[in-house]
Structures are given as C-alpha cells and as structure tokens.
Amino acid sequence: MSKIEMTVNGKTVAGEAEDRTLLVNFLRDNLGLTGTHVGCDTSQCGCCTIHLNGDAIKSCTMLAIQAEGADIVTIEGMAKGEKLHPVQQAFTECHGLQCGFCTPGMIMTSAAILKQTPNPTEHDIVKGLHGNLCRCTGYVNIVKSVKRAAEIINSGA
Amino acid sequence: MQPSRREDLRLIQGTGHYTADWNQPGQLYGYVLRSPEAHADIVSLNVEPARAFPGVVKVMTFADVEAAGFKSLVGGVAPNVKGVGDSAMKKPFYPVLADKKVQYVGQAVAYVIAETAAIAQDASEAIEIEYSQLPPTVTVEDSLADGAPQLHADIPGNVGFVYERGDAAAVDEQFKRAKYTSKIHLESQRLIVNPMEPRACLAVYHADEDRYTLYSSSQGIVNMRNQVSTVTGIPQAKLEIIADDVGGSFGIRSTPYPEYMVSLLAAKQLGKPIKWVGTRTDSFLSDYHGRALELNGEIAIDENGRFLAFRWDDRVDLGGYAGGNGAFIGTNNLTITCGGVYDVAALYARTRLIYTNTTPISAYRGAGRPDIAFAIERLVDQACHDHGLDPVETRRKNFVKAAQMPYKTPLGTTYDCGDFAAVMDDALAQADWAGFAGRKAASEKAGKLRGIGFATFLEASGGGNTPSDQTAARFDAKGDVTIYCAAGASGQGHETTFISLFAKELGITEDGIGYRASDSNMAVVGNGTGGSRTLLGQGSSFKLLAQKVIEKATPHAAEALGVTADAVSYAGGSFSAGGKSVGLRELAKKLASAAAAHPFDCGAEGTFGVTFPNGCHVAEVEFDPVTGVAEIASYAAVDDLGNVMQPTLVLGQVHGGVVQGAGQVFGEHAVYDRESGQFLTASFMDYTMPRAATVPLAMKWRGHAVPTKTNLLGAKGVGESGCSGSLPALMNAVMNALRPMGIDNMQMPITAAKVWQALQASEGGAAVRKAA
Numbered sequence: 001m002s003k004i005e006m007t008v009n010g011k012t013v014a015g016e017a018e019d020r021t022l023l024v025n026f027l028r029d030n031l032g033l034t035g036t037h038v039g040c041d042t043s044q045c046g047c048c049t050i051h052l053n054g055d056a057i058k059s060c061t062m063l064a065i066q067a068e069g070a071d072i073v074t075i076e077g078m079a080k081g082e083k084l085h086p087v088q089q090a091f092t093e094c095h096g097l098q099c100g101f102c103t104p105g106m107i108m109t110s111a112a113i114l115k116q117t118p119n120p121t122e123h124d125i126v127k128g129l130h131g132n133l134c135r136c137t138g139y140v141n142i143v144k145s146v147k148r149a150a151e152i153i154n155s156g157a
Numbered sequence: 158m159q160p161s162r163r164e165d166l167r168l169i170q171g172t173g174h175y176t177a178d179w180n181q182p183g184q185l186y187g188y189v190l191r192s193p194e195a196h197a198d199i200v201s202l203n204v205e206p207a208r209a210f211p212g213v214v215k216v217m218t219f220a221d222v223e224a225a226g227f228k229s230l231v232g233g234v235a236p237n238v239k240g241v242g243d244s245a246m247k248k249p250f251y252p253v254l255a256d257k258k259v260q261y262v263g264q265a266v267a268y269v270i271a272e273t274a275a276i277a278q279d280a281s282e283a284i285e286i287e288y289s290q291l292p293p294t295v296t297v298e299d300s301l302a303d304g305a306p307q308l309h310a311d312i313p314g315n316v317g318f319v320y321e322r323g324d325a326a327a328v329d330e331q332f333k334r335a336k337y338t339s340k341i342h343l344e345s346q347r348l349i350v351n352p353m354e355p356r357a358c359l360a361v362y363h364a365d366e367d368r369y370t371l372y373s374s375s376q377g378i379v380n381m382r383n384q385v386s387t388v389t390g391i392p393q394a395k396l397e398i399i400a401d402d403v404g405g406s407f408g409i410r411s412t413p414y415p416e417y418m419v420s421l422l423a424a425k426q427l428g429k430p431i432k433w434v435g436t437r438t439d440s441f442l443s444d445y446h447g448r449a450l451e452l453n454g455e456i457a458i459d460e461n462g463r464f465l466a467f468r469w470d471d472r473v474d475l476g477g478y479a480g481g482n483g484a485f486i487g488t489n490n491l492t493i494t495c496g497g498v499y500d501v502a503a504l505y506a507r508t509r510l511i512y513t514n515t516t517p518i519s520a521y522r523g524a525g526r527p528d529i530a531f532a533i534e535r536l537v538d539q540a541c542h543d544h545g546l547d548p549v550e551t552r553r554k555n556f557v558k559a560a561q562m563p564y565k566t567p568l569g570t571t572y573d574c575g576d577f578a579a580v581m582d583d584a585l586a587q588a589d590w591a592g593f594a595g596r597k598a599a600s601e602k603a604g605k606l607r608g609i610g611f612a613t614f615l616e617a618s619g620g621g622n623t624p625s626d627q628t629a630a631r632f633d634a635k636g637d638v639t640i641y642c643a644a645g646a647s648g649q650g651h652e653t654t655f656i657s658l659f660a661k662e663l664g665i666t667e668d669g670i671g672y673r674a675s676d677s678n679m680a681v682v683g684n685g686t687g688g689s690r691t692l693l694g695q696g697s698s699f700k701l702l703a704q705k706v707i708e709k710a711t712p713h714a715a716e717a718l719g720v721t722a723d724a725v726s727y728a729g730g731s732f733s734a735g736g737k738s739v740g741l742r743e744l745a746k747k748l749a750s751a752a753a754a755h756p757f758d759c760g761a762e763g764t765f766g767v768t769f770p771n772g773c774h775v776a777e778v779e780f781d782p783v784t785g786v787a788e789i790a791s792y793a794a795v796d797d798l799g800n801v802m803q804p805t806l807v808l809g810q811v812h813g814g815v816v817q818g819a820g821q822v823f824g825e826h827a828v829y830d831r832e833s834g835q836f837l838t839a840s841f842m843d844y845t846m847p848r849a850a851t852v853p854l855a856m857k858w859r860g861h862a863v864p865t866k867t868n869l870l871g872a873k874g875v876g877e878s879g880c881s882g883s884l885p886a887l888m889n890a891v892m893n894a895l896r897p898m899g900i901d902n903m904q905m906p907i908t909a910a911k912v913w914q915a916l917q918a919s920e921g922g923a924a925v926r927k928a929a
C-alpha cells in the first residue's frame with residue numbers, strides 16, 4: 001500500500017492504494033468518481049478516458065501510483081457549476097448518446113481532439129475517436145456532436 | 158440549448174448509476190473461475206488452497222448450489238411447443254456452477270469470495286482442478302457428423318430439437334410447377350453482443366425481513382425475477398431487483414446469469430453484500446452469444462416471375478446448453494415471417510437446434526428476425542440474378558399489396574398493414590437508384606469495384622411473453638406524479654418518451670412528472686424491453702393510464718366545481734363546467750396528503766398485438782481490388798415504423814441498428830478453434846467492432862408511416878429494423894460488386910483478407926487488378 005496524492009478536478013486528493021491498483025480503479029473506488037467507466041481489459045474501448053496533465057489518456061492503462069502529483073480532470077470536472085462544457089452540451093443537443101456508458105470517455109476524448117484541432121475535418125474526428133468504442137449510436141451522432149462542439153467553442157459561447 | 162433527452166444530463170456529467178457504480182457497506186467481492194476447456198470431465202476439484210488464501214471468505218462450487226437446491230438455468234422452447242413427430246425439446250440440466258463436466262470455454266466452475274476483488278482473483282489461481290479433456294465440437298456440422306463427440310449423455314447425436322412450420326407437401330407441389338428455382342446457403346455467423354457496460358451485480362440479503370435486493374442490469378424485471386426465483390427458489394415477493402442506468406443490452410440482459418444467483422446465495426450465507434463486476438473477457442466468454450444460425454433457402458418461381466413458395470432448412474447452434482432465448486429464436490423467430498413481404502402460395506421451414514461446445518446463444522438485436530430477413534432478401538436477389546429477372550419489378554410483382562391487408566400468410570401469421578411498394582419506391586428515389594450506372598462508372602475509373610444492393614423486408618414486433626403490459630401512476634404529497642412500468646431501458650430513452658407521451662395525453666407540461674421502471678415495490682408487471690415492442694406495449698398502456706387519471710379525477714373536479722360528474726369536461730389539463738374550471742395539477746395538489754394514498758392513484762393495462770415494421774434499405778459498397786478493403790459508399794433507408802413519437806430518438810435507433818448490421822457484414826465474428834475448441838476472439842483486440850471510421854456517417858433516412866391499429870399509438874417499433882435492413886442491403890451490394898468478378902457467394906464477415914483472396918483466385922479479379 002502506498003499513499004498517493006494528486007489533483008483531481010481542481011482539488012488535492014489523497015488515498016491509499018496497492019502498487020498494482022489501476023488509476024481508473026483509484027478514481028472509482030477510492031475517490032468515488034464513478035463517471036469514469038471500465039469497458040474492457042485490453043485498452044481498446046476508451047470508456048475510461050480522462051485528462052492527465054492536459055492530455056486524454058486511458059486511465060485503465062496506468063497505475064494509480066504513476067499518477068502521483070498529476071493534475072487530473074474527469075468527466076465530473078468538465079461542467080463549471082450549472083454550465084456544461086461545450087462538448088457535453090453538444091452531445092446532448094445532437095443525441096450523441098444512448099445508453100451513455102461510452103459517453104464520459106467519448107466526451108473526454110472529443111475535448112482533447114478539439115483542443116489540438118479546433119476546426120477538425122470529419123477525418124480528424126473519426127481518427128481521433130479510433131480508440132473509443134460505442135455499441136449504441138453507430139457513431140453518426142457522436143461525430144455530429146464533435147462538429148457541433150467545435151462550433152460552440154469557436155463561437156465563444 | 159435543447160437537451161435531446163431527460164436521461165442525458167446525468168449521463169454526460171458522469172452521475173449516472175450503472176451496476177458497478179453501486180456499493181454497500183461491508184461488501185465482499187466475487188470472482189468467477191471459468192473453464193479453460195471446451196469439453197472435459199472434471200476429475201477432481203480442490204478449492205482448499207483458495208479457501209486458505211488470506212482475505213478469502215468463501216469458495217463456492219456445484220456442491221454449494223446443489224445443497225441450496227438450485228435448479229437448472231432456464232432455457233429452451235416453451236413446454237407447449239412441440240417438434241417434428243410431437244417431440245419435446247431435449248434440454249440438458251444447465252448448472253449454475255459446472256457439475257462433473259464442462260461444455261464450453263468460459264463456463265462458470267467456481268466462485269471465490271474475498272475482501273477485495275484482487276484477492277478473489279488471486280486466490281482463484283490456487284484452485285486445483287484436474288480436467289480430463291474430451292474431443293470438442295464447435296460447429297453444427299461437426300456436432301452432426303457420424304461419431305461426433307457427445308455433449309450430453311441423454312442427447313444422442315447432439316440434436317436438441319427438430320422443429321417445423323408450414324406445409325411441406327404444398328411447397329413440394331409448388332416446386333413441381335415452378336419454371337425457375339434458386340437456392341442459397343447462408344451463415345449468420347456467431348457474434349458477441351458486447352454492450353459497452355460489462356455485466357455486474359451486487360447482492361444484498363436483509364436478514365431482519367428475510368428479503369433480497371439484487372442490483373443488476375436488466376431489460377425488465379418480470380423475466381429476471383421470475384427466472385432467478387425459478388433457479389434459486391427465492392420467492393419472487395422477497396426479491397427486489399434494481400437497475401437504474403444500463404449500458405446497452407441488445408437482447409442479452411433479458412434473463413439472469415449464474416453470478417447473480419451465487420451472489421444472492423452467498424449474501425445470505427455470509428450475511429454480507431456481495432459485489433461482482435465482470436471484465437470484458439467475462440463478457441466475451443460468458444455473456445450469451447448472438448446469431449450462430451445457418452440458413453438454407455429455396456425459392457420456386459413461375460413463368461411470369463411470380464414467387465410460388467419458399468422452403469427453408471435451417472440449423473441453429475445452441476451452444477453447450479439451451480440458455481436464454483436461443484431456442485425461441487431458432488424456432489419461432491426464424492420462421493414466423495419466412496415469406497417476408499411476399500405473397501406466396503406455400504411456405505415451409507424446418508429448423509434443427511444443435512448442441513456444440515460453445516457459449517450458449519440468446520438474443521442479439523433482432524433475435525433471428527434480421528437473420529431471416531437477410532436470408533430471404535439474399536435468396537430473392539440471387540434468384541433475380543440466376544434467371545435474369547429485374548430485382549425491382551420482380552419484388553413489386555410479388556409484394557403483398559396494400560389492398561390485401563390484413564394478409565394471412567400460408568403459416569397463419571397475419572400482417573396487419575403496410576404498403577411495401579410505396580416504401581420501396583420512396584427508398585429507391587431517395588437513394589437515386591436510377592443514377593447508379595454513373596456512380597459505378599466513376600468508381601471504375603478510379604480503379605474501384607462498386608456494387609448496389611437493396612432489401613425490402615419486414616419483421617414481427619410486439620408479442621412478448623407476459624400477457625399484458627401494466628402501468629401505474631402514484632401522486633405524492635405535493636401532487637406530483639410518478640409513472641411506472643416494468644420494461645427496462647438501456648439507452649432507448651424510455652424516461653423521455655413516456656413522460657412526454659403521458660403529459661401530452663393529459664395536456665399538461667412535463668414538470669412534476671417522474672418515471673420509474675422495473676420498481677419491485679410496485680406490483681406492475683409487463684414485458685421486458687425487446688422485440689421492438691416497448692413503445693407499442695408500454696406506451697399504449699401509458700396512454701390508457703392518462704385516461705384513467707382523468708376518470709379518477711373527474712368526480713373530484715365535479716365536486717370542486719359544484720356540478721355533477723357528467724357535466725364536467727376535460728381538455729388541455731383542466732376540467733371545466735359552466736364557465737368555471739379547475740386544473741388537474743391544482744386539484745391533485747389540493748387532494749394530496751402525506752397520510753393517505755392519493756385519490757388519483759391508478760393503474761392501467763392492455764394487451765397489444767403483433768405488428769410488422771417494414772422498410773427498404775439501399776446500400777452501395779466500393780471495394781479496392783488491390784487490397785480487398787470495402788467502404789460503404791452510401792446508405793439510404795426508408796422505414797415504415799408506423800407513427801413516430803420521438804423522431805430524434807428513432808433516428809438514433811436506426812443508426813445504431815444499421816451499424817450493428819454493418820459490423821456483422823464487414824468484421825464481427827466469434828471464432829472457435831475447431832481442433833481444441835478454444836475461443837480465439839475473446840477480446841477487442843481479436844474481435845472487430847465497428848469504429849467511427851468504418852461506418853456510413855452520411856446515412857440518409859426517412860419514415861414512411863402506415864400506422865397500425867394493433868395498438869393505441871399506431872406505432873410499429875424501431876429497435877431492430879436497422880439490423881434487419883442493413884444485413885441484406887449491404888450483402889446484396891457486396892455481391893453486386895463481386896459477382897462480375899466471378900464470385901457468386903461469400904459468407905459474412907466480408908473481410909478485406911477474404912475478398913482479396915477470392916479476387917486472387919478469380920479471373921475477373923486478376924483483370925481488374927491489372928487495370929487498377
């Protein structure tokens with residue numbers, strides 16, 4: 001067991017975890033942030049995507065202890081109070097989710113895509129989403145959501 | 158900003174409640190040890206080393222579930238369904254934990270319970286099991302071969318059931334007088350359902366009341382509770398099942414799994430909550446698989462191009478046991494619409510249900526309906542090709558006409574309504590069918606092979622095995638109302654749809670209306686989500702419920718207005734009489750009290766019939782002949798879903814269904830090794846899921862409603878139509894592109910490797926590669 005400290009959604013948090021504990025389990029079990037989901041055990045689905053020091057990463061593919069001192073944002077930290085993050089807003093406007101299980105990961109990945117590529121082409125979007133699986137939506141409205149989010153962000157709303 | 162759905166706000170902010178998100182103080186964790194063998198006797202099983210592992214609380218095996226009196230898992234056809242020669246289905250006992258023998262890789266053998274999930278998993282490795290391997294059979298063909306390995310001692314030849322429907326002699330007659338005949342062999346390959354939320358459960362025993370709570374994803378409470386009770390002996394009244402948010406179902410969550418039953422037992426025995434969270438590997442190995450059907454069809458056609466008869470001889474791979482709804486799919490669902498949208502004189506279908514050393518199958522989006530729709534439309538297309546018939550005009554000539562509705566098929570199924578020719582014309586216009594030659598020429602110029610295909614299909618929706626769909630309304634002390642039904646959502650947006658429907662029906666706004674599904678404390682029964690039926694079943698019942706609320710409220714309104722009940726009329730959310738009026742809400746608030754049940758509380762129920770969503774989907778596919786890589790160049794569909802309540806949500810269902818079909822056509826395939834019986838595609842690294850880059854993002858769709866009278870909403874259901882349309886439309890497009898190369902049949906999935914190999918071997922392929 002080691003004591004691990006990090007910043008999550010702007011707050012300093014700490015917890016005890018085994019060396020083998022995955023970051024995703026630390027977030028879910030120690031910190032109670034169950035919005036980050038586990039959809040696979042081979043790093044393929046992207047349901048666990050979070051932002052670590054500004055990058056989108058798969059939190060199932062990192063040990064909690066490796067995130068010592070990191071600055072993490074999870075889906076729970078995306079909205080500012082009542083105000084949704086533009087990507088969250090776009091997903092609901094465009095019906096970019098059905099069961100919602102893939103959605104936190106999709107939103108975190110999409111936000112990172114838009115940070116790197118503020119005016120993405122369709123190709124940029126589908127390439128960027130390659131590591132995120134969705135079984136419900138057929139991706140059509142997810143891609144639409146990312147385009148819409150770009151619009152919202154670029155309009156400064 | 159306009160959110161599309163009520164569900165969204167929690168789901169986009171990470172505050173939904175999926176099963177693994179629930180916790181209880183003092184909970185212990187379960188881990189399932191699964192069989193690594195496809196077919197083997199368990200010679201010895203020693204769990205003591207695991208029991209001795211620090212942190213382990215209990216290890217359960219068949220002996221524990223036997224001592225608890227557990228019955229077989231539920232599966233197979235209903236007892237009143239008889240096979241050929243009045244035979245009954247042969248169903249082996251399907252133990253919750255394996256007894257003496259394992260029948261497939263992944264079968265649950267032991268359940269380890271420990272203080273943490275990691276300890277439980279570590280300890281499972283200490284269990285000593287000696288297996289004596291038996292030769293496996295993982296295909297229907299191998300199971301039927303002479304000298305095939307026998308799975309179950311009392312089921313010689315591995316044949317569980319031979320079922321038939323229709324008139325074989327009448328079909329023979331039609332084939333005798335036919336001018337043309339064609340036949341086709343098709344495989345609807347085994348798939349992994351793969352909802353994104355892996356299965357999980359949390360079982361709690363309340364000793365003081367001798368009652369259980371099971372947190373578990375489900376498609377509806379009635380089936381789940383019924384089957385858990387049948388297997389475990391826990392009375393239904395003592396079992397509460399909670400499912401809030403469910404991360405996709407597609408058919409596999411309508412019945413319970415072994416982990417839920419052993420967790421309930423352990424929760425009672427240990428007096429502590431038991432949590433089990435499956436991994437994706439568990440999903441691949443132990444969720445019921447989908448499809449695994451082989452369809453062999455023949456068609457008889459007269460000299461005028463009129464279809465006379467269809468004959469089917471299908472084989473259903475049940476897996477190691479009869480589980481879930483596999484047998485129902487392989488009998489009823491494969492045959493009920495086996496003449497499709499066509500008016501034919503005779504139909505006959507035989508299906509054989511076979512045991513193999515594989516994970517048992519159950520429902521996957523459409524549950525046999527997409528498979529038969531696919532087979533009919535592939536066969537019709539093949540026949541048109543074989544005999545030089547025009548695919549559009551031949552279909553038109555043979556459609557059941559709108560004027561023939563209601564139409565009784567030779568099997569006795571009644572199609573209530575539909576206008577197949579109008580739907581087809583609409584779809585072909587939307588897809589610019591007539592302009593294909595130009596697009597093909599452009600593709601050819603770019604060195605690509607382009608094909609077009611379409612399918613006109615229908616499927617049976619509705620039905621269900623609970624005789625009626627009940628709903629209920631409960632008003633609280635503030636006069637707000639919660640409405641209830643027994644179907645469980647997993648992304649369909651029931652909360653949005655039903656609250657909106659109920660409010661509209663009452664002419665009130667949606668505030669103050671809550672929705673609860675599958676609440677065990679309400680004695681509301683009804684069918685689970687499935688068969689595209691929830692809107693037409695539960696939705697119709699909600700419409701009735703709104704009327705019931707008005708009826709209940711009317712005498713109170715009369716009193717408030719100082720008139721007799723018959724003088725009161727209701728419109729736009731208010732009761733009025735003689736120039737005075739009182740709002741329903743206002744009245745509900747006034748009559749509310751914390752002390753007593755609200756006088757407006759009521760329930761409704763109804764039985765709603767089977768109906769037939771139908772459509773015409775048109776697809777174009779382009780292959781790169783050098784690599785064999787396919788691209789869906791265009792996709793345009795028209796569906797008659799009857800009346801549509803929520804267009805945005807309906808379109809979402811179409812997208813999802815079409816892409817699941819595309820997944821099956823171009824990549825998905827659950828593969829077992831024929832020699833060892835090992836499962837080769839047990840992860841997302843080995844199993845090709847559709848991804849954002851591989852789907853037809855520019856899909857076009859429109860509705861063409863011919864409302865049904867079989868339910869109160871005129872709706873026909875949408876859940877499964879996307880798959881039923883996309884499998885045949887895409888495959889007809891694939892064959893249209895490949896036939897000129899000399900390739901006359903190819904089984905799904907149409908992978909680049911398979912196409913490349915076929916083109917290497919074909920003369921047409923060599924020519925076009927050279928040109929490219």
Ligand code: FES
Nearest residue numbers: 039040045046060
């Ligand atoms: S859970 Fe992290 S990629 Fe699937």
Ligand code: FES
Nearest residue numbers: 098099102134136
């Ligand atoms: S919305 Fe269900 S998996 Fe994406």
